[in-house]
Amino acid sequence: MMTNKNEAIGCTVNNCTHHAQGENYCTLNKIQIGTHESNPTKIECTDCESFVNKAQ
Ligand code: SF4
Incomplete structure (x- = not known):
């Protein structure tokens, strides 16, 4: 697939x-x-909010 x-x-x-x-x-x-945290302190606390599940 070309992207x-x-x-x-x-x-x-x-x-x-x-x-x-x-x-x-x-x-x-x-x-x-x-x-999604009130006080983010680690990498795991951050999210890409532009994510869209490919399967949907
Ligand atoms: S591919 Fe999806 S999860 Fe990765 S940076 Fe782009 S929007 Fe975010």
């Missing part, structure tokens, strides 16, 4: 509909990062 990868946004979440698939990049021009 327009954004080389400024590396991503390995290939379950996301925005993933470039063949390469580990996002295809969006801009992503939104957020947190």
Whole structure:
């Protein structure tokens, strides 16, 4: 599948509909990062809020 990868946004979440698939990049021009914690202290506290499940 041909995609327009954004080389400024590396991503390995290939379950996301925005993933470039063949390469580990996002295809969006801009992503939104957020947190589900009130006081984020670790990597695991952060989320890509632009994620969309590819299976949906
Ligand atoms: S939207 Fe987020 S999770 Fe999805 S490919 Fe882009 S950076 Fe990765």
